Amino acid sequence: MLNDQTINAGKKFVTNVGLITSNGPIGQNIMSAEWTHRISSDPFLIAICLNAGNATNENILNSNEFGVNLASESQGFICSISGNYTGKEIDKIKALEKLGAEFYKAENIDAPMLKNATATFECKVIEHKKYGSHMMYIGCVVKATYSDENPIVYHSKKFWKISENIPKPNPKKLEEMEDIIEKHRK
Ligand SMILES: Cc1cc2nc3c(=O)[nH]c(=O)nc-3n(C[C@H](O)[C@H](O)[C@H](O)COP(=O)(O)O)c2cc1C
Known part of the structure; x- marks a missing residue:
């Protein structure tokens, strides 16, 4: 059993929302997954x-x-x-199309892909394993695209916009930081 401290600490993560598209016994489908992470650059691997x-x-x-x-x-x-x-109860792809979302056919997988997403990745599963409550799939990216759209941010169960860029420390502060780092060289 998780205590309140742990549950509330878990809400402090900031994530993307991965819209996971698939096709199979349930038909074409889309689900939201905040737990979508890149775990290797080359090969480019994504865990969901x-x-x-x-x-x-x-x-x-x-x-x-x-x-x-x-x-x-x-x-x-x-x-x-x-x-x-x-997707067991609702054809979300068709419903979303009616609401203005646009999908297109993927090149290398048999699943729809979403137009105007920040980035898209067609993935082939190389491994899957159950960790605690969730099944982790590791997908190898076989095709990627990106757009100029900003990613939506998910935090504390709400959607947010990326707004302000935090500026780098001023040159004086940078100098002070470098001095201190030098003093702590091993
Ligand atoms: C913003 C958001 C993020 C979510 N992230 C996850 C996630 O990472 N993993 C998960 O299993 N469910 C997640 N969910 C819940 C699933 O999207 C939800 O259970 C969905 O109904 C599953 O759809 P499906 O049964 O059609 O696959 C999330 C929901 C929202 C609204």
């Missing part, structure tokens, strides 16, 4: 962590492939619908 009861999990177990579409700032409604309804 899915609740075992999700429709997406069933699709990927069968197809061994998935799409990662990093949601952009204008795609909050897609994140909400993809994260609050299951």
Whole structure:
């Protein structure tokens, strides 16, 4: 059992929202996954962590492939619908199309990809394993695209915009930092 301290500490993470697209026994589907992380640069590997009861999990177990579409700032409604309804009950792709989302056919996987996402990655599963509550899939990226759209930010169960850039320390502070670092050289 987790205590309140642990539950609330968990809300302090800041993440992207990965919109995970798949195709399989459930049909074409999309779900929101905040637990979407790059874990290797070359080969380019992405890990996603899915609740075992999700429709997406069933699709990927069968197809061994998935799409990662990093949601952009204008795609909050897609994140909400993809994260609050299951593909076992709702055709989320068709519903989202009616609401203005656009999808296209992937080149290397049999799943729809989302237009106007910040970045998209077509992934082939190289490994999967259950860790605690979630199933982790590691996908090798076989095709990537990106756009000029800013990524949506997920934090404390809300969607945010990237706003202000934190400036670097001024030259005097930088000099002071370098001095101190030099003094601590091993
Ligand atoms: C912003 C957001 C992020 C989410 N991140 C995850 C996640 O990382 N892993 C997960 O298993 N569920 C996550 N969920 C919940 C799933 O998206 C939700 O259970 C969804 O209904 C699963 O869809 P499916 O059954 O069609 O696969 C998230 C929901 C939201 C709104």
